[in-house]
Amino acid sequence: MTVDREEYSVPGFSAAAVATGVKGAGKRDLSLIVAQAPAVAAGVFTTNLFPAAPVVIDRERIASGRAQAILVNSGCANAATGDEGEHDALRISRTLAGHMNIEDNLILLASTGVIGHRLPVASIEQAMPSLLSALRVDGIAEAQEGIMTTDRFPKIASRRCMIDESSVVLCGIAKGAGMIEPHMATMLAFVFTDAAVEAACLDRLLREAVGQSFNAVSVDGCMSTNDTAIMLAGGAAGNRLLKESSPSINHFREALASLMESLAVAIVRDGEGATKVVTIRVEKAASVEEARHIAYFVANSNLVKTAFYGGDPNWGRIISAVGAGGVALDPGRVELFIGGHLLFSKGQGRTERQDEIIEIMKRPEIDVTIALGRGRSAFRLYTSDLTHDYVTLNAHYHT
């Protein structure tokens, strides 16, 4: 995939990535994104009770609603490293703040890689001068490269929209690819915009968008210690400050939702070992929570995931997962559709369309709809299949 660097520049931001040697063989593993002045900042973090050191630090710092730089290293998660890990993280942020001549609590950190190893502080500090001198307005794509671990392709997207008379741009980068589940497991995403946005409004918009994107995907049902989604709004577009009450709020909301969804789907498509993207839509549920619960229950069934991998039209496994999900549904009212074809209703299978279903199951993108017959709520999630490559990658990769 060739990346148009021009498309991914955001006025007021510069970025770069360098190789510190941690990921080896000259691979870029340290990324920096800098706003020309303190930007309005919002963040959503893992709910894992063993958060990595950078998550602990960011949560505290982002409470101010302001940040100017994000430093991300890949190859070491700095998780389960105790007080020492926190000291390491604070130290590199202090060193960077010194180089940039800003307060260190304007710096946010993110890490991804092996759990339980100390951060390579010396290598990171040594790389900082060259990282800072490499900063370029069209460097976001390069920064994306620096945050990849087992990702097979870059995840970068941009959207434009109008706020009143001002054209603004949003650009996002993300990494997957294992440990992807509800609460955004080993997932990093950073979104930058030149729009001027009020802090409380930015926070709310980010949370909404995460709920419909990163919190609506599942690769393997695991939640990481490092998940982070951060958004910075620099304000260089010169628009009238965007608030909840602004007439243009929905343009911006839709652009952000579309951007984040495209990054989330890219993460699923690049799920470890994935060969298919499966959209699971649960509808006619009594509540969104119920729909969400069943969608995840089906998506995380290894028997369902392997059936998609094998291209086996094994709707019995889906029905079995629906029935095991703990929702008190009436089995006679449940309907299952694959690729738009009804396969199960009134408690029994409909086998008329078997040939078409076999064809549909071979496709790289499959739509599954489960109607619970209980109400009007719905939830849609994206998931991937469970493959030999997933096992190979995870049996031998030391996370």
Next chain:
Amino acid sequence: MTVDREEYSVPGFSAAAVATGVKGAGKRDLSLIVAQAPAVAAGVFTTNLFPAAPVVIDRERIASGRAQAILVNSGCANAATGDEGEHDALRISRTLAGHMNIEDNLILLASTGVIGHRLPVASIEQAMPSLLSALRVDGIAEAQEGIMTTDRFPKIASRRCMIDESSVVLCGIAKGAGMIEPHMATMLAFVFTDAAVEAACLDRLLREAVGQSFNAVSVDGCMSTNDTAIMLAGGAAGNRLLKESSPSINHFREALASLMESLAVAIVRDGEGATKVVTIRVEKAASVEEARHIAYFVANSNLVKTAFYGGDPNWGRIISAVGAGGVALDPGRVELFIGGHLLFSKGQGRTERQDEIIEIMKRPEIDVTIALGRGRSAFRLYTSDLTHDYVTLNAHYHT
């Protein structure tokens, strides 16, 4: 594994299995176990909301606390087959009752195999005369063979114990091997004893034993539509009727628990594609439910399961799963042991014993203990690893 047929005979019971052609190539796929007179019966069934036809029928019949025969077919689950499936099941039970000249509600049924296909009624009925004439007092091992699907080895065990002055025997057979999770997924188990046991007491003993055995294993976190555990007590041993208040009740309870646990561990060892049995013990929990929840959460993490397969001492994945389990624990009080060695405490990894841990992770049986630091409750479960063979078996086997 050679089976000593003598060891597995229970006075008052006979059994046999024949090939009906459903599983193909002359493989035994229809088993029958018969008591010489109506026996005291208890059963525990799947909680899946799409129970197979035989489960629906058995639940109703076993309410009487009596049964005389169990007919089990493998190759077709008779699940998601609607009213027709129930008619099919009732029809074969009626035919068998006619041959045996007993009431048809003394017959229990169980099925395992592909979901959504109609039962091969004609083949089953045709096989009945030869099945009945093959009944032998030492036929239980043969019946075990007839209930296997993807099982790689037979699961049969027996125990003896004293009730007052009478020696009694308990013999059990079971099948796995995929869809094994909490509530006994695609798991069939049948236990026979010559002890005389009061019906309410038998029911309670069976439920207790299932809770500590079949409901304490997980292969892939999936629950089937057909799970069934049935116990028949014939009474040929002539002991004084066993009740809750009997002085010997604990001998019998322990023998049953030990029998069922050995069958459950055999199911995990034979989990689809499994190369390892991992015992996960969660202790110092605030409640048994909490301990159980975390144990399953860790056991069902694909990242944990693949790490065991790869022999990777990746304790970070275990800690990450514990932290994602939704229990409000204090991360600083959590301790993790593998093979008795402390690997994580006070929020950080202990890497002193890395070499020993690498050795332990290579073993076919691994003990993991997670202390939550919250109370005095504990739960122990057995699980298996996630391997290439699991994916191969399930991507291409049409359940």
